[in-house]
Amino acid sequence: MRRSALIALTLLASGCASIQKERGHAEVAALVEERLGRKTRWNQGTPEDAEVQRHLDALLKEDLTSDRAVEVALLNNPALQSTYEDLGVSQADMVQAGLLSNPTLSGSVGFPISGVGVSEHEFSLVQEFVDLFTLPLRKRVAQEQFIADTLRVAHEALSTAAEVRKTYSEVQARQQLVELRRAVLQAAEATADLATRQREAGNITELDLATEQASAEEARLVLAQEELALVEDREHLNRLLGLWGPRTEWKVSEALPPPPVQEAPLERLESLAVRQRLDIDAARKQVSLLWNALELARSTRYFGRVEVGVHTHQDADGPRLFGPTLSLELPIFDQRQALIARLEAQHRQGERRLVELSVNARSEVRAARARLLSLRMVAERYRQVVLPLREKVVEQAQLQYNGMQIGLYQLLTAKREQVEAYRSYLEAVRDYWMAHAELERLVGGRLPGDTSSQPTAPVSTEQTSSEQAAHPSPPQHAPQRDGAQPTHEHGQAPGASSPNGQERTNSPGTRPATENPHEHGQH
Amino acid sequence: MLARTGATLAGGALLLRGSSAQAQSNVPGAPTPSADTGRRNVKQDWQRPGMPGRDYQPVVVPNGSKLPWKVVDGVKVFHLVAEEVEHEFAPGLTAHCWGYNGQVHGPTIEVVEGDRVRFYVTNRLPAGTTVHWHGLLLPSGMDGVGGLNQKAIAPGETFRYEFTVRQSGTGMYHSHHDEMTQMALGMVGLFIMHPRQPVGPRVDRDFAIMLHEWRIDAGTRRPDPNEMTDFNVLTMNAKVFPATEPLVVRKGERVRMRFGNLSAMDHHPIHLHGYHFRITETDAGRIPESAQWPETTVLVPVGSTRTVEFVANVPGDWAMHCHMTHHVMNQMGHGFPNMVGVKPDGLDAKVRTLMPGYMTMGQTGMGDMGDMGMAVPENSIPMVGGQGPHDYITMGGMFTLLKVRENLTSYADPGWYENPPGTQSVAATLDELRRDGIDVKAPSTADPGDPTGSRRG
Numbered sequence: 006m007r008r009s010a011l012i013a014l015t016l017l018a019s020g021c022a023s024i025q026k027e028r029g030h031a032e033v034a035a036l037v038e039e040r041l042g043r044k045t046r047w048n049q050g051t052p053e054d055a056e057v058q059r060h061l062d063a064l065l066k067e068d069l070t071s072d073r074a075v076e077v078a079l080l081n082n083p084a085l086q087s088t089y090e091d092l093g094v095s096q097a098d099m100v101q102a103g104l105l106s107n108p109t110l111s112g113s114v115g116f117p118i119s120g121v122g123v124s125e126h127e128f129s130l131v132q133e134f135v136d137l138f139t140l141p142l143r144k145r146v147a148q149e150q151f152i153a154d155t156l157r158v159a160h161e162a163l164s165t166a167a168e169v170r171k172t173y174s175e176v177q178a179r180q181q182l183v184e185l186r187r188a189v190l191q192a193a194e195a196t197a198d199l200a201t202r203q204r205e206a207g208n209i210t211e212l213d214l215a216t217e218q219a220s221a222e223e224a225r226l227v228l229a230q231e232e233l234a235l236v237e238d239r240e241h242l243n244r245l246l247g248l249w250g251p252r253t254e255w256k257v258s259e260a261l262p263p264p265p266v267q268e269a270p271l272e273r274l275e276s277l278a279v280r281q282r283l284d285i286d287a288a289r290k291q292v293s294l295l296w297n298a299l300e301l302a303r304s305t306r307y308f309g310r311v312e313v314g315v316h317t318h319q320d321a322d323g324p325r326l327f328g329p330t331l332s333l334e335l336p337i338f339d340q341r342q343a344l345i346a347r348l349e350a351q352h353r354q355g356e357r358r359l360v361e362l363s364v365n366a367r368s369e370v371r372a373a374r375a376r377l378l379s380l381r382m383v384a385e386r387y388r389q390v391v392l393p394l395r396e397k398v399v400e401q402a403q404l405q406y407n408g409m410q411i412g413l414y415q416l417l418t419a420k421r422e423q424v425e426a427y428r429s430y431l432e433a434v435r436d437y438w439m440a441h442a443e444l445e446r447l448v449g450g451r452l453p454g455d456t457s458s459q460p461t462a463p464v465s466t467e468q469t470s471s472e473q474a475a476h477p478s479p480p481q482h483a484p485q486r487d488g489a490q491p492t493h494e495h496g497q498a499p500g501a502s503s504p505n506g507q508e509r510t511n512s513p514g515t516r517p518a519t520e521n522p523h524e525h526g527q528h
Numbered sequence: 529m530l531a532r533t534g535a536t537l538a539g540g541a542l543l544l545r546g547s548s549a550q551a552q553s554n555v556p557g558a559p560t561p562s563a564d565t566g567r568r569n570v571k572q573d574w575q576r577p578g579m580p581g582r583d584y585q586p587v588v589v590p591n592g593s594k595l596p597w598k599v600v601d602g603v604k605v606f607h608l609v610a611e612e613v614e615h616e617f618a619p620g621l622t623a624h625c626w627g628y629n630g631q632v633h634g635p636t637i638e639v640v641e642g643d644r645v646r647f648y649v650t651n652r653l654p655a656g657t658t659v660h661w662h663g664l665l666l667p668s669g670m671d672g673v674g675g676l677n678q679k680a681i682a683p684g685e686t687f688r689y690e691f692t693v694r695q696s697g698t699g700m701y702h703s704h705h706d707e708m709t710q711m712a713l714g715m716v717g718l719f720i721m722h723p724r725q726p727v728g729p730r731v732d733r734d735f736a737i738m739l740h741e742w743r744i745d746a747g748t749r750r751p752d753p754n755e756m757t758d759f760n761v762l763t764m765n766a767k768v769f770p771a772t773e774p775l776v777v778r779k780g781e782r783v784r785m786r787f788g789n790l791s792a793m794d795h796h797p798i799h800l801h802g803y804h805f806r807i808t809e810t811d812a813g814r815i816p817e818s819a820q821w822p823e824t825t826v827l828v829p830v831g832s833t834r835t836v837e838f839v840a841n842v843p844g845d846w847a848m849h850c851h852m853t854h855h856v857m858n859q860m861g862h863g864f865p866n867m868v869g870v871k872p873d874g875l876d877a878k879v880r881t882l883m884p885g886y887m888t889m890g891q892t893g894m895g896d897m898g899d900m901g902m903a904v905p906e907n908s909i910p911m912v913g914g915q916g917p918h919d920y921i922t923m924g925g926m927f928t929l930l931k932v933r934e935n936l937t938s939y940a941d942p943g944w945y946e947n948p949p950g951t952q953s954v955a956a957t958l959d960e961l962r963r964d965g966i967d968v969k970a971p972s973t974a975d976p977g978d979p980t981g982s983r984r985g
Contacts, residue, residue, distance in 0.1 A: 188882065195879045199870070206869035206891075401747070401905065403885050408904035409894065409911055410746045410861030413879065413886075420882050 029092035029155050036159040036283060037079065037166075040450035043072070045079040045162050047089040062252070069255045071173045074246060078169045079162060081247040088161045095154035102147030105140065108132040108314070123322070129330055131314030135305065142301045149294035156287035160449070163283065165245065167446030171439040172242045177261045178435030179235040185428050186228040192417045192424070193217075193224035199413050263388065264381050264437050269452045271374050274444075275367040282449030288362050292355040299348040306341045309334025366447065373444040380437040387430035395423040574692040575724065577604050578640020584722035586638060587736040587786065588939075590773040590928070591765040595628075595635040595717075603644045603690070606637065608659065610681075610703070610715065611652035617744075617761055618771035618858070618924075621909045624750045625766075626653060626703075626713035632766045633738050634701065634717030641696040641724040647689040649681055653710075656680030659689065660704035661719060662790075663811045663833065666691040674705030681705075696723035697813050698736070698786040698833040708792075712753035714766065716740065716790040718833075727814055731837065732781035733939075737764050739798070739828060739850070739926065741791040746859050747905030757793065758862045762855040762925035769856075769927035770914025775848070777840040778936045784808070786835045789828040796855065796926060799825040800836075802846040809835035825851055840932045845917075845945040850926035857894075858909045858924035867891045894922075917944035 030047040037045050048054045057080055064073050079085065114126040200217035203209045243253050279285060312332040319325040402419035405411045445451060577599045580586045586594075597606045608628050615625045615632040628634030639645055651657050658680055660672035670691045674680040681687045699719035703710035718736050740763050743755035751761075764772050777783050786809075789796055806820040811833050828834045849856050867890030879886040887902075894911055904910070913921040921927075933942050961968065 191878070192882055195875065195882065198875055198878060202870045202872070202875065203865065203867070205871070206867075208866040208868065208870065399883070403883060404903055404905040405746060405861070406889075407885075407902040408746050408859070408861065408908055409864045409889060410859070410905070410908075411863050412865035412867075413888075414865065415863065416883060416886070417879070 025096070028096050029151065029158070030089055032155045033089070033092070033159040033162060036156070037162045040163060040281075041075060041079075041166055043076045043079050043166070045085070047092075048080075048086060065248070065252055065255045068259060069173075069257050070259060071170055074173045074242065075166045075169050077246045077248075078165055082165050082245060083247045085162055085165050086247075088158050091154055092151075092158055095151045099144075099147040099151040103140070103144045106133045106136050109312075125320055127316065127318040129314050129316030131312045131316075131330060131332070134311040134313045135308050139301060139305055142297065142304070146294050146297045146301065149290050149297065153287045153290035153294065156283045156290060160283035160287065163449065164446055167442045169242070169245050170442035170445070172238065172245055173257070174261065174435050174438040174442070175238045176235070176242055176257055177259065178431050179231070179238045180257060181261060181431050182428060183228070183231050183235050185424050185431070186224075186231045188424050189421055190221070190224040190228050192421050193221040196414060196417050197221035261431060261434050261438070263434060264384050268378070268381060271378070271452070273453070274370050274374055274448055277453065278366045278370045278448040279363050282366055282447075285359070285362055285366060285449075288355070288359045292352065292359055295348060295352040295355050299345065299352055302341050302345045302348055306345065307336050309336045370444070370447045373440060373447050377437065377440040377444050380433055380440050384430065384433040384437050387426065387433055391426050392423075392430060395426040399423050574602075574644035575642035576602060578643055578722065578724065580638075583640050583724065584638075585731065585734055587636065587720050587734040588775075589636045589718070589736050589765065590775060591767045591771070592633070592736070592738075593629075593631050593635040595637045600646075603646050604639060605646045605648070607648045607650065608634065609650045609652055610657050610659075613714070615714065615766060616771070617742075617763065617766065618768045618909050621744065621761070621768075621859070621907060622749065623742075623744050623907075626710055626715050628715065628717060632714040633740065634715065636718040636720060636736055637701065638720045638722070639693050640722045641693055643693045645691060645693060648686050649689065650686040651681040651683050654683055655710075656682050656705055657703050657710060657715070658687075658705040659701055661689070661691075661699065661701050662831070663697070663699040664691075664719065664721075665694045672704050693721050695813065696721045696727065697809050697811065698788060698835055699811070700738070700788045700790060700833065702790055709753040711790060712742070712755070712792055713751055714740070714742075716788075718786070718788050720786065728808065728817075728837075729782055731784040733775070733777050733840075734784045734786070735775050736786045737788070737928075738766070739764060739787060739789040739791060739796045740766060741794055741855075744859065746861070746908035749907055755792075759792070759794065760857070760859045760862070762791075762794075762796075762850060762857075764926055764928055768858050768909070769849075769924045770921070772928035774845075774929040774931045774941055776931045776933070776936070776939045776942060779840060779843050779932055779934045781840050782837065783840050783930075784835060784837045786833060787826065787828045788833040789830055791830055793830070794852065794855070795827055795829045796850040797825045797827045797852065798834075798848065798926075799851040800838075800846065800848045800930065802842055802844060802930070802932075803838045803840070805836040805838035807834055808837045809833075840930070843932045843934055843945065844947070846930040846932065847923075848928050848930050849923060856923040856925045856927045857911050858913075860894075860911050864890065868893060 030045070033047075034045045037043065046057055048057060061077060061081055064077055067073065069077075109131045110128070111131070112126065112128040114124060116124045197217045197220070200209060200214045204211070204214040239253075243249070248255075310332070311334070312330070314330045314332075315328065316330050317325060317327045399416075399419045402411065402416050406413070406416045441452075578584060595606050595608065597604045599605070609630075610626070610628055611630070613625050613627040613630055613632045614622060615627065616622045625632040647659065649657075649659050656674065658672040658674040658678060661670070669677055670689050671677045672689065678687070699721060701717050701719050703715040716738060718738050720736055741759040742761040742763065743752040743759050744750070744761050745752065761768060767773070775783075775785075785800075785805075787796075787798055801824075804822040804824060805826070807823060807826055808815055808820060823836070826834045826836050854860060867888070870888070870891045872888035872891060876886060876888050879888075885902075909924070911924065913924045913927075915921070931942055931945065933945070936942065956966075960966075
């Protein structure tokens with residue numbers, strides 16, 4: 006909050022008379038960096054763009070991590086780049102609001118038609134006068150509009166980042182799911198292979214053989230579907246990262262990390278969202294600027310047009326005259342009552358929207374938080390209970406097979422069920438990370454105390470191995486890489502420590518209408 | 529009523545005092561009728577108690593035990609305790625069974641025709657039970673069918689059975705209350721009744737063997753009484769080979785073997801190698817010599833006993849087993865697919881990528897199963913056999929050995945028989961094959977059997 010106030014001051018102080026290309030984006034970049042630890046960039050065809058492109062290539066050449074993907078999107082997402090142009094439009098409006106209306110030079114020359122007399126001319130220079138008084142207020146309205154637009158754009162950037170994270174998790178999970186489907190196919194093929202050999206030996210019926218072969222074919226088709234889903238997920242990420250051509254060949258070799266050992270403290274998330282979310286901030290600014298616009302209209306309601314000027318006049322035979330002019334509009338009929346009423350309605354509308362946004366934000370945060378905790382529980386249950394049990398089932402099936410109590414079919418069924426359980430686990434973990442990204446989006450930045458989405462710091466190998474124990478191995482024997490992230494404190498969410506304890510117990514749905522759900526006692 | 533209960537309790541106390549002494553008191557003289565408390569109206573119709581050594585040659589129960597008794601006022605008094613028993617079928621396979629006096633099966637009861645016998649039956653099971661004296665002639669009220677002849681003995685209760693033995697031969701005893709469960713869990717035993725006067729030629733070795741079948745899934749610890757067809761543990765005196773104790777006999781001795789079958793569903797054709805025997809007794813008594821056939825296999829139907837006799841005049845280690853081939857398997861897996869003739873080729877490698885411990889099995893049968901040394905479920909034994917003197921014996925279950933030897937000093941297991949030179953099958957040498965004109969690579973030949981047909985090959 007303090008930061009946005011600072012930005013507002015900067016904007017005010019810097020004057021608005023000229024267009025500055027990077028205006029607004031610096032603020033967006035600051036807001037985003039403060040929340041994500043990543044910079045954004047507005048590519049405007051400058052020489053630095055080439056530098057950015059080189060940076061992009063470097064980022065994509067390495068193994069793509071969630072953070073790198075976010076960075077690429079912030080630099081390269083086409084929709085985001087087009088949204089940045091809104092800042093140009095908004096800035097132009099702001100500059101426009103800071104300009105005085107131009108003075109009017111008027112002149113007239115009269116020539117005698119009858120041939121009698123001389124020509125006569127008159128010149129006047131007139132300047133709209135009220136502008137001088139209303140200019141600061143108009144400028145303020147325009148600046149607030151600009152700030153609101155800046156916040157909105159930054160919010161877009163954060164939303165894009167959240168979507169990138171979700172999609173990245175999907176790609177990560179999908180890669181592993183494809184591997185698992187391959188294992189299932191392998192099991193089904195082995196089963197069909199055995200059936201073929203048994204049939205050749207005369208031991209089973211054509212019916213049994215066809216049944217096993219059909220199962221193997223189904224497993225093959227399911228794998229094909231999963232592979233297609235991977236392509237689709239990758240393309241979704243390509244769209245978000247704005248990539249085409251050779252740049253789409255990025256690799257994700259990092260496995261989906263398990264949910265963190267401990268959940269970030271999730272109290273006060275509602276108030277944090279209301280305090281931190283940029284779209285709510287933008288709506289708040291919008292309300293305030295409508296109020297200022299209303300003030301402007303009210304304060305000038307009895308002013309009509311006031312034009313002050315000078316004029317010279319020379320009659321045909323008279324002396325040259327020079328003097329001031331004043332023209333006053335008499336606000337007899339139009340006292341801007343319609344405009345004021347309109348602005349009042351718009352202001353109330355803005356307030357209602359702010360309430361709606363805040364109530365919804367709180368509710369969405371609660372729902373997303375519940376989803377996060379539930380998915381975490383599911384993933385943990387799988388990891389701690391279901392997967393070990395499935396492993397045991399396979400172990401015991403192997404023993405029963407060794408004792409010739411069951412055959413390969415049952416043994417491979419046990420294996421398939423283990424793989425399926427691992428698949429469900431992976432899906433739960435993937436959904437957990439997607440819910441995590443969604444919750445981050447809903448609170449408008451990183452979760453308090455969360456260390457999971459770290460920028461820049463490279464994943465070192467010793468950290469990978471030390472965290473490996475927390476993550477069960479997949480049921481095949483492929484080397485396993487873990488995406489454990491290094492942990493360090495970074496970018497504490499602003500105002501996260503402010504005492505607002507009572508807020509989380511009150512739900513906006515039950516609180517009296519006199520309280521504002523978007524209030525958080527800090528603005 | 530009170531007086532009778534008191535007398536029963538007194539009898540029980542008496543028994544408890546005497547039981548540790550294994551008293552087989554040798555008090556001569558007939559008992560007085562007044563000793564038979566509570567049954568003064570029964571006319572004394574029994575003889576003095578028959579004594580081992582004097583009146584009969586005791587039976588041998590391989591792997592088994594006998595029920596101790598003592599004489600009280602001329603009556604042989606026994607105490608049977610029905611209870612849960614931890615029983616080992618063979619090293620590696622133990623199960624929670626139900627039996628008597630800490631044994632599965634229950635200890636063999638041995639009496640003499642004309643004996644007056646009194647059984648106290650204490651129930652330490654969680655369910656009611658009774659004892660039926662299978663094949664014995666006795667008063668209806670002593671027949672032990674729960675609900676029909678008596679009230680079931682409730683857990684904690686002790687009932688008394690008393691009757692006079694009026695016959696000789698091989699009988700059995702078993703639970704006759706919820707018998708499907710209780711017999712499937714092992715509540716059976718043999719009841720040997722020796723004749724008062726010798727019948728037929730004197731025997732030197734008299735073996736008593738109870739046949740039974742169980743379902744114990746590999747990795748479980750309790751027989752499944754619900755099984756109707758797929759039995760996987762087939763026992764002689766509740767043991768499977770290689771845990772069955774061999775029947776040791778001195779060359780030239782006359783041998784009697786008594787078989788009782790209380791399996792749930794299967795008859796057992798017991799086949800003895802190396803000898804012809806004669807079936808000398810069925811449940812109901814001695815078969816006249818004129819009706820005895822020479823046999824090598826005796827079918828012992830469910831619920832029946834059969835007794836065979838022969839003279840052991842050929843030394844050696846002779847197999848004796850049920851001839852139903854699945855009955856000489858241990859814990860066979862009935863869900864195992866037919867793999868015989870399957871060529872595994874690349875299959876092993878393919879499956880090993882998923883299951884590192886995998887190896888295709890069964891494509892040449894199950895003969896290799898016993899000694900492959902692969903890890904198997906806990907509490908389970910290999911499907912087949914045990915180690916023999918020459919190789920692995922690919923039979924388990926209802927399989928044992930008759931060991932006939934010269935110059936025995938005791939009936940302890942004499943070890944493996946060494947065949948005299950030239951009396952054992954060995955690989956043929958090339959010289960022998962040449963000498964006898966055997967071409968091992970020639971197509972197989974067979975005589976069509978029809979004297980008019982032309983010879984194939």
